[in-house]
Amino acid sequence: MAKATMAAATGPLDGQVAGSALVSIKPMEPASRLAIRARPDAIASLSKVLGVKLPQAPKTSAQSTAAKSRQRVALWLGPDEWLVIDDGNADLMGICAKAKGLYSAVDVSHRNTSVLVSGKGAEATISAGCPQNLSLDVFPVGACARTLLGKTEVVLYRVEEDVFRVECWRSFSTYVFAFLAEAGQSPMI
């Protein structure tokens, strides 16, 4: 039985916006995401089909350079664990299925949601609740970490000097957003 329209997607933070003169805090558009676990023998093949080299060093990420996957980034989360995010909403599960070797790929596009924190006060705002050293020499552009924000787990990714992507699980996003909004009222740079 054919369906006229596809069900609409609703994000948990739709329509919310926060920030101050120094920082902007806003929910990001939906993206596709993959949680990858892999044995070493699968890394090269996965990197090839995904068009992004899965990084091997802690706290690093890799951005795809290929034209068709340019909105794709792979974040190192552990020695055999990556989070791949595609802001172009590519079918990552389908792409991944072609890879060889021993690995697990799980679609977590809807498990996570992300908040973009940007501006001069971005680092200070996140540092209200994140114990990591976020100074540029220790956490440079492209750095990422699974860490804490207040009382929740987040994946933090530095997109630019003053731009951070904060990934969290869907049901924690209202807490994360509210925390960032409060901390962003008067960040101490």
Added chain:
Amino acid sequence: MSGANRIAGAGRLTPAKKVRFSFDGEIYTALEGDTLASALLANGVHLMGRSFKYHRPRGVLGAGAEEPNALMGIERDASRQQPNVRATVQEVFEGMTAVSQNRWPSLAFDVGSVNNLLSPIFAAGFYYKTFMWPKIAWEKLYEPIIRGAAGLGVAPASADTDHYSSRYLHADVLIVGGGVSGLSAALAAAKTGASVILCDEQAQMGGALSYESGVSVDGVSGFDWASNAAAQLAALDNVRVLTRTTAFGYYAQNFVGLVERVTDHLADPRADMPRERLWQVRARQVILATGSIERHMVFANNDRPGIMLSSAARIYLNQYGVAVGTKVGVYTANDSAYETAFDLKRAGVSVEAIVDCRDNPGEGLLSTAADLGIQVLTGHSVVDTKGARRVSSMIVERNGGGARQTFAVDALIMSAGWTPSVHLYSQSRGKVVWDDGTQRFLPGECPQDCASVGACNGTDALQASIDEAIAAGVQAAVDCGKKPASTVITGEGAGDWTGGMAGSAAGAGADTTVKAFVDFQNDVTAKDIRLAVREGMHSIEHVKRFTTNGMASDQGKTSNIHGLAIAAEALNREIPQVGLTTFRAPYTPVTFGSIVNHGRGGLFDPARKTPFHDWEERHGAVFEDVGQWKRAWYYPRVGEDMHAAVNRECRTVRESAGLFDASTLGKIEVVGPDAAQFLDLMYTNGWSKLKPGRCKYGIMLREDGFIYDDGVVARIAEDRFHVTTTTGGAPRVLHHMEDYLQTEFPHLNVWLTSSSEQWAVIAVQGPKAREIIAPLVEGIDLSSEAMPHMSAREGRICGVPTRLFRVSFTGEAGYEINVPANYGPAVWDAVWAQAEPLGACVYGTETMHVLRAEKGFIIVGQDTDGTVTPHDAGLGWAIAKSKPDYVGIRGLMRPDLMADGRKQLIGLKTKDPNTVLEEGAQIVADPNQPVPMTMLGHVTSSYWSQNCGRSIAMALLVDGRAKMGQTFYVPMPDHTIEVEVSSTVFFDEKGERVNG
């Protein structure tokens, strides 16, 4: 004029910048930059509080963080009131209200001061001895009275409307203390390019340079140099300068807590500014430059208002331009008090006499005193003072006896020497070392990457302090990998102070009635410490607790060394043999607000909501907390109470259908070629033979054989399972599985990923379930033949991908629709649009509980409690007999777990069908036996079942399954309920409805 005692030309405040404040209802004028203490002194107010125990009138003792006496309530408005604020720390702002504490009806006339007259019965250890008997009176009489009388200040009645902020910060070098040493260290470290944090509790950097009038550094006055240095540092990118910021705690691995008072000094703070900001600093190197604190002299009646530390008087004069009196007496065992006397005299204040208990003061002091015309009595002591609400005279006697002289004074300043501030060093787990030559405790070896410099390290001379600080600053930077850079700072003009004493001076006497105060805040006198020793307290830890010396919120900053010396003398031992108590965080009191900071209100704890939450809220759901989740509990319609709503929901599900939000169930995606093998090891059931597209109910045990979790598992593909767990079990089951995978089964090629929140889950249960979803589903044959009970299919619903499970936790035919979470709300709307016209309802967790109980399905954690095996729960069928191994297999073989007489899960029917048992109620065989009765089990689940038309319950009962049909009793406080043991299945006993 901002107070009669303000001396024109003295101090650093600007006379034109006036602010007004009130103290106990009187309006006073202060200058911008005044502390509450300096402002009151400027206005001639010395009486600032009443003491804790004896309610004696008290004035200010110090001028900084160590203040034990001048504690006040500071009020901004009705919701912003703080008790026990040190007047020496609180800066005055326009419109500030200050109130004195621990007095009634007024500060000048305090009824509680009767305690002072009764002091002979309030000796140390009084509480321990007096309120022993009768025992019952403690709870009813003594404790309420003592609690009413005890404590300082009044807690605010309404919630704090201020907000507080938090900040993590990392640096190469953290320097605590912004005096000459801290500034020197900071300049030296900053020059190397290291990242530096410099904090100081005062409003400006400078430390002792703010009052040491003769000192110059690099050719300018000490304070000007400090201000310039601070400004120079603040301008550097690699340095953060924090004033009004106290380092209160030094924890493991150079983790130091700072609290910054952001708005407490502002009349009209911006709304977005936090009142305080907690800085949690991780520094690679820490330099402590915390200085030292002057000690008072211990002599009779040394606590009258107007008697204070000499350094305090010097700060009030040189920083605030305030004379602490017009006729000042000096009592000292140390040279530093002379400098204060000289400064006062030069400012035009009369110094009546300097009484020095030593025979030989430091070099040059006597001639300077003579030049200034100040009388010095060496080898003399102040043996008593007079004065009701302010000191009026000091009584002086030659050491060893002789005629007494009385000097009329309106202020008495004193110094027994200086105690290095080793608090943070001690908190860092450092062990202080007694220095016999200077009679003080100094930092020993540093257990962390830390150095102490300057006065807190026992380095007294100015240039030596500077050089030590520069060296430490450079070394700290080098230890962080920076190249050394040279810094030269030259200081001169500081006095080379000698002298100092610890313990009681002559005037304290051996007399048992003399009140020579050691600890002002807790009203501990020298005789109390001697009494403690006489009563057998020989360890300083016992003396401290018996007398409460050093146990007030000032933590004995002025009293610890005196108390120790008096105890040592009474014990006839050396001070290091008696030992020093360990310093604990916080250095000074820290507000709850700054510790909690953002974590209050909505940010106290994350409130997790499912994708359907908004819909549920709009449709009148009442929510219950399940862990951090907000779950829809029931949906009352107009006029319905909870019971009516649940009865309707229960009936509707079985008659037509119901929709239930099952999104909170934990979900784990188990992927890899060895996935089935792994699940075989984690669950009691067998998984290898489960075909893709089929589901199975699984039981998971702990190693000890007891039920840990349960849930339905669907095999999506050969190498992919969709595991569900209980809502509360989601994180711990994943950890449990990951733990075994990594430690016991690392050879298996399988990985676990939490997918709990990937899926929004709509349970559609009831006879009309298929009819409801059929129009929305594509690509899946929903017929019972194609998709029987316990099967799973992938397809589309409302055009989006779904994992559709045919499962039932109600006993009805039903489905669980899993859709990617963001599509959840739209799919729910579509399903509800189908369901509502068919007479279906939405139901909450309460109805879910009742429906599953009607079918005898257990809830792990409700019907099990960590001591229940699958056999006990009647789930022996879920244990695969042929498997060689799984977690818990050996635990289950323990004799106790296989023996007869274990409690087994059974059903209970009350003889009166309308009686609903209480969950947790005990079950006995004979209700007439004497108490304590032999308890045979307890009720685990109990509900009114509208579908059965009676109450139903499940219970754990000894050998329960062998007792079907037998009668037992449930004793309640006022009656006994008769029950009959039954099967746990109360509805549709043949289980045919799930196939409908």
